Amino acid sequence: MVLAETLYYLSDRGLVELLEKLGKDKRVYLPAGEELEYHLEEAGSDGGREWQFTAVRSVEPLKAVLFPARQDTGGCFESQSENGKEEQVVVGAKACDLASLRILDHVFVEGDFQDPDYKARRDGLLIISGDCTDAKEVCFCTLFGSKPYPADGYDLNLSPVDGGYVVECGSDKGKKVIEEQGGLFGRVQEQQVKQREENRAALTKKVDEQIKAQGLTFGDKLGQLLEEKAGPNVELWTKYAATCVECAGCNFICPTCHCFLLCDMEEQQGFKRFRNWDSCQYKNFARVAGGANQRPRRAQRLHTRFEKKFKFFPDRIEQFACTGCGRCVEACLGKIDLREILKELAK
Amino acid sequence: MRSPYQPIAATLEKVAEETPNIKTFWLRPAEPLAFRTGQFVELTVPGLGEAPFTPSSSPAVAEQMEVTIMKAGTVTDRLHELQSGAKLGLRGPYGKGYPMEDMYGKELLIMGGGVGLAPLRSLLYQVFEDIDKFSRVMLLYGAKTPADLIYPEQLKEWSKREKFEVLVSVDVGDNGWTGNVGVVTTLIPKVKLNLDKTVAVVCGPPVMMKFATLELIQMGMAKDRLYLSMEKNMSCGVGKCGHCRLGPYYVCQDGPVFTYDKIETLAGLWE
Numbered sequence A: 001m002v003l004a005e006t007l008y009y010l011s012d013r014g015l016v017e018l019l020e021k022l023g024k025d026k027r028v029y030l031p032a033g034e035e036l037e038y039h040l041e042e043a044g045s046d047g048g049r050e051w052q053f054t055a056v057r058s059v060e061p062l063k064a065v066l067f068p069a070r071q072d073t074g075g076c077f078e079s080q081s082e083n084g085k086e087e088q089v090v091v092g093a094k095a096c097d098l099a100s101l102r103i104l105d106h107v108f109v110e111g112d113f114q115d116p117d118y119k120a121r122r123d124g125l126l127i128i129s130g131d132c133t134d135a136k137e138v139c140f141c142t143l144f145g146s147k148p149y150p151a152d153g154y155d156l157n158l159s160p161v162d163g164g165y166v167v168e169c170g171s172d173k174g175k176k177v178i179e180e181q182g183g184l185f186g187r188v189q190e191q192q193v194k195q196r197e198e199n200r201a202a203l204t205k206k207v208d209e210q211i212k213a214q215g216l217t218f219g220d221k222l223g224q225l226l227e228e229k230a231g232p233n234v235e236l237w238t239k240y241a242a243t244c245v246e247c248a249g250c251n252f253i254c255p256t257c258h259c260f261l262l263c264d265m266e267e268q269q270g271f272k273r274f275r276n277w278d279s280c281q282y283k284n285f286a287r288v289a290g291g292a293n294q295r296p297r298r299a300q301r302l303h304t305r306f307e308k309k310f311k312f313f314p315d316r317i318e319q320f321a322c323t324g325c326g327r328c329v330e331a332c333l334g335k336i337d338l339r340e341i342l343k344e345l346a347k
Numbered sequence B: 001m002r003s004p005y006q007p008i009a010a011t012l013e014k015v016a017e018e019t020p021n022i023k024t025f026w027l028r029p030a031e032p033l034a035f036r037t038g039q040f041v042e043l044t045v046p047g048l049g050e051a052p053f054t055p056s057s058s059p060a061v062a063e064q065m066e067v068t069i070m071k072a073g074t075v076t077d078r079l080h081e082l083q084s085g086a087k088l089g090l091r092g093p094y095g096k097g098y099p100m101e102d103m104y105g106k107e108l109l110i111m112g113g114g115v116g117l118a119p120l121r122s123l124l125y126q127v128f129e130d131i132d133k134f135s136r137v138m139l140l141y142g143a144k145t146p147a148d149l150i151y152p153e154q155l156k157e158w159s160k161r162e163k164f165e166v167l168v169s170v171d172v173g174d175n176g177w178t179g180n181v182g183v184v185t186t187l188i189p190k191v192k193l194n195l196d197k198t199v200a201v202v203c204g205p206p207v208m209m210k211f212a213t214l215e216l217i218q219m220g221m222a223k224d225r226l227y228l229s230m231e232k233n234m235s236c237g238v239g240k241c242g243h244c245r246l247g248p249y250y251v252c253q254d255g256p257v258f259t260y261d262k263i264e265t266l267a268g269l270w271e
C-alpha cells in the first residue's frame, strides 16, 4: 500500500494538546453529548468543554458558526463591517455538514455580490472534520451519493483508530497547522490506514442498508420527479402540510437553508441593520404590499421548500440542497418526514 | 469590503404630491448613484426599515433621483410623512432593468397602471434620449379615477411629442372627466398595433398585468417581446436572502423585468 503524503498520525493526547494550542488565539467550537445527541458549543463557554470524538453529526448545523441566527451587519451608513474577522475552529464536523458549504458558499460568496460577514468567517474558519462512526436512524447521506466520511471541504480530517487518529490534510490551511505544530503529528502506519478504510466501508454499508430498508432508492432523479409529479397544488403537499405548525424548525436546523431578513433597529445614533434567519414556511415570507402572496397556503410553502432544495439548486450548481443529515426529520413538530415525501414522489 | 446590505446616506430634497396616496420624492445620494432604466434601489427610512423602488427619473442623472411612491404599509406610510431635509438611505442599483438594445428598431407599446407608470417614466426618459431608434411609441395608461392619475401635466406634454401616442383611461370618471372610461386594457383596440414589429412593456398592479398580458397574447403578441415587471417580496436585493424567488429565478437579480416566455408557467406569477 502506498501511503498518501497527506496522511499523518495524531495520538489522543496530541489532539487535546493541539486544541489547547489553537484555543489560545482562536475561538474553538466542539461537539459534546451522549447517545448520539451532540451539541456544538464554544469550548470554554461553559467553563471548559472536554474534547470528545462524536460518532455522528451535532444537533446544530455548521452554518450556525458561519451564518449566525442574528447578525449585526453594521451601523448607520457604515460601509465597513468589522464582524467575523476573528479566526474560529470547528472540530468534529461531519461530511453532511461539509456538503452544505458548497451551497452556502454559492449563496454568500459567489455571484455579483458577496456577504462580507460570511466571507470573513469562512476565510477565518479552520475545519477539523471527522469520520462518522455510527449513524442515526434519520441519517440518509448516501442517498445523494455522499459518504459518511469527508471527501473534501475540510482542512484536517480525523479518522479514529486505536490510540488516536489518522489525520488527513485537505488544504493549505491544514498544512500550515501541521507545519506549526509539527511535533504533534507522527508518521501514519499502514495498519492504521487499513483500519480507517475498514471502518469507513463498514459504516457506508450500514447507512446504505439503512436507507434501503427505508425504501429510499432513487439517486439523482429527484429534481425531475419533482417537476413531473409535484406541482405546488398537488394533493401530496396538502396531505403532508396538514400537520405543519409553521415553527420554521425545519429551515433553521437545516445546514443548507440560507434565507434571511434584514431588520433595522433604531439606535441612539442612527440605526443598526441585522441579518436574521427567516423561513419560507412562514405565511408572510412572500407577501407583498397590498396583500398579494405567492404562497398563502401551507401546502404551497412545503412545496417551495422542496423545489428550492431539489430543483432550484441542482439547476444552478448541480447539487441538491439536502445533505441527508435528517435534522429536519428530528426537528419537525408536525412529524413531517422528508424521507416519506421523497418516497412518495418516487412512487 | 463594502457590505451590500448597508445603504449610503441620501437627503430628501423635495416632496410633491401626485395623488392622495402617491408622492414623488427627490433624493440626493451622498455619492452619485448611476442606474439603468428599470433597475431598482432599496430606500431606507433609518431605524424603521427599507423597501424596493424603481426610480422614476432619468437614468442620465446620477446626482439626484426621483422615486414615486404609493402609500402601502410600514415604510411607505412613514415616507409619506417626511418633509424635505430628511435623512434617508439608498443602496443599489439592483437587477437587470429594461434591455434597450432589444427594443431598438421596434414600435414600443408601453402599458402602465396606477403607480406602475413611475418606473415607466424613467423608461420614457431613456426613450426620449434614443428616440431616433424608435419608429413609434404608444403609451396606454390607466388609473382608478382622474384624481389617481400620476404626472397629469407630463402626460399632456408627452402626447404632443413626435412619434408619440398617449392614451389615458380611468376606471371611474368624475364630473370634469371627458376622456376614456374603462380599465386600461380597453385602450388596446384604440391603437393600431403592428404586432410583428412591436415590443410591449407592462408595469402595474398584478391584476392589470395579468389581463394586459393575456389580452396581448391572445391578439398574437410574441411572448418573448412582452416585458413584465415582477413585484415580489424582497429583502436583500442581491440574490442572497431568498425572498424574491419565483421558480428558477431571483427576481432581484434575474429581473425585475422578464419576458413573458420565461415566466408564463411559473406558480404564483400573478400573486
Ligand SMILES: Cc1cc2nc3c(=O)[nH]c(=O)nc-3n(C[C@H](O)[C@H](O)[C@H](O)COP(=O)(O)OP(=O)(O)OC[C@H]3O[C@@H](n4cnc5c(N)ncnc54)[C@H](O)[C@@H]3O)c2cc1C
Pocket (backbone or CB within 6 Å): A261, A263, A264, A284, A285, A286, A287, A288, A289, A290, B040, B048, B049, B050, B051, B052, B053, B054, B055, B067, B068, B069, B070, B071, B072, B073, B074, B075, B076, B077, B115, B118, B119, B230, B231, B232, B233, B234, B256
Ligand atoms: C422591484 C420593485 C420595484 C418597485 N417599485 C415601486 C415604485 O416605484 N413605486 C411604488 O410605490 N412601489 C414600488 N414597489 C412596491 C414597494 O416596494 C412596496 O409598496 C413596498 O415594499 C411596501 O413597503 P411597506 O413597508 O410600506 O409595506 P408593508 O405592507 O408594510 O410591507 C411590504 C412587505 O415587506 C415586508 N416588510 C416590510 N417591512 C418590513 C419589516 N420592517 N420587517 C419585516 N418585513 C417587512 C412585509 O412583510 C411585506 O411582505 C416596487 C417593488 C419592487 C419589488
Ligand code: SF4
Pocket (backbone or CB within 6 Å): A250, A253, A254, A255, A256, A257, A309, A321, A322, A323, A324, A325, A326, A327, A328, A329, A338
Ligand atoms: S432538508 Fe433536512 S435532511 Fe436535508 S439537509 Fe436539510 S435538515 Fe438535513
Ligand code: SF4
Pocket (backbone or CB within 6 Å): A243, A244, A245, A246, A247, A248, A249, A250, A251, A281, A331, A332, A333, A334, A335, A336
Ligand atoms: S419543522 Fe415541521 S412544523 Fe415546523 S415549519 Fe417545518 S414542516 Fe412545519
Ligand code: FES
Pocket (backbone or CB within 6 Å): B233, B234, B235, B236, B237, B238, B239, B240, B241, B242, B243, B244, B245, B250, B251, B252, B253
Ligand atoms: S431580494 Fe433577497 S434574494 Fe432577491
